[in-house]
Amino acid sequence: MTYHPHQLHAAAALASLRRAVSYLDVVRDALLITNPQPADAPARHRSAAALAAYDELLRAEKADRLVNQRAGIKPAGATPAPVNPALLDVEADLGPTVHHAVMLVASELRTHPLLCWSSLWVDIADSKWDGRCDYLAAALPAVSPALAREVHGDLDVLDRRLRGVVGLDADRWSLPGGPRCPACGQRRLQAQISSPYTAAWTVVCDNDACRCRGPLCACAMATRPIRVRHIWPADSPLVRVLLAGLHTAPSEQTAA
Numbered sequence: 001m002t003y004h005p006h007q008l009h010a011a012a013a014l015a016s017l018r019r020a021v022s023y024l025d026v027v028r029d030a031l032l033i034t035n036p037q038p039a040d041a042p043a044r045h046r047s048a049a050a051l052a053a054y055d056e057l058l059r060a061e062k063a064d065r066l067v068n069q070r071a072g073i074k075p076a077g078a079t080p081a082p083v084n085p086a087l088l089d090v091e092a093d094l095g096p097t098v099h100h101a102v103m104l105v106a107s108e109l110r111t112h113p114l115l116c117w118s119s120l121w122v123d124i125a126d127s128k129w130d131g132r133c134d135y136l137a138a139a140l141p142a143v144s145p146a147l148a149r150e151v152h153g154d155l156d157v158l159d160r161r162l163r164g165v166v167g168l169d170a171d172r173w174s175l176p177g178g179p180r181c182p183a184c185g186q187r188r189l190q191a192q193i194s195s196p197y198t199a200a201w202t203v204v205c206d207n208d209a210c211r212c213r214g215p216l217c218a219c220a221m222a223t224r225p226i227r228v229r230h231i232w233p234a235d236s237p238l239v240r241v242l243l244a245g246l247h248t249a250p251s252e253q254t255a256a
Contacts, residue, residue, distance in 0.1 A: 002222045005212070006145040008231045010152035012202050014140065015194035017159040018133050019171055021094065086165045090158065095129065097158050101151045102132045105139045108147055115139045145225070175203070179242045183219040183230055184210040189242065203232045203239050 106117040115121075121135050140148060163170070171194040178187040188206035195201060212219055214226040220238045221230060232239050 003141055003233060004145040004148065004223050005221060005225060005228045005231050006148035006152060007141055007143065008202050008233060009229070010140045010143075010148040010155065011137065011200065012192045012194065012204075012231070013152050013155040013159055014133060014136055015200065016171055016192070017094075017155050017162070019194040020159055020162045020166070020168055021129070023166065023168060024091070090161045090165055093158060093161075097154055098129065098132050098136070101154060102135055104147060104151065105136060105143055108143055109139055112142060115142055172204075172206075175242055181205040181207065181210060181219075181230070182238065183212070183217060186210070199234055201234045203234075203236075203242070205230045 106121075109115040110117060115138065136151070140151065143151070162168075171192065172190040173193050175189045175191060179189055180187055181189050184205060184207050186205070186207050188210075189203055190206050192202045192204060208229075210230055212221065212224050212226060212228045212230055215224055217224050219230045220236075221232060222236065
């Protein structure tokens with residue numbers, strides 16, 4: 001089946017966000033190690049549930065901190081909560097953002113025989129985060145390119161925010177041998193490997209200026225919308241050739 005680049009980008013953003021969220025427990029532990037609470041060891045809260053209890057306190061302090069920062073006033077002491085407020089802010093946006101995406105997708109697919117918002121999907125989505133993400137993963141390949149683009153934008157922004165706060169790099173792997181991008185010619189092709197299923201991995205060009213030029217573009221994408229970042233699914237002929245090492249002549253491979 002041929003997927004539109006917007007659908008592939010949306011699915012990759014969802015997989016990347018889910019992978020980033022899976023690191024949160026580890027990140028919380030690391031934050032507590034590097035930013036210990038000023039209390040005796042037995043009194044220090046180290047569970048995720050205990051950290052969540054600080055949310056209200058942090059939000060109450062946030063307005064005062066912003067006012068003071070704009071006035072050039074530095075904090076006089078450490079906050080009683082050991083986590084970065086930005087982390088709690090992005091965590092608070094996870095559920096609403098994914099829920100909004102689910103509602104948009106479900107509305108568009110309301111007449112779809114398998115992906116309409118039936119009691120089956122309602123039961124799955126009742127499991128909150130995982131269920132809603134499972135629905136999006138199943139439904140995104142069936143939505144219109146316009147909606148996939150909107151969902152991709154929302155999920156990608158959230159994923160970048162989360163990874164920026166916790167210091168996580170993108171889940172990408174440079175292709176062996178440094179093959180050239182068929183569109184821009186640079187050796188910056190990378191596999192996006194967030195999904196636990198290799199069949200769902202995609203290949204992108206890390207050159208931000210590398211955009212599709214339309215039907216005459218040399219990118220070899222099955223669908224070539226103008227000004228969209230290049231992305232190839234794992235089962236595309238180009239990726240198969242790249243991974244087989246047939247993208248360059250033997251002399252060029254040796255020189256690389």
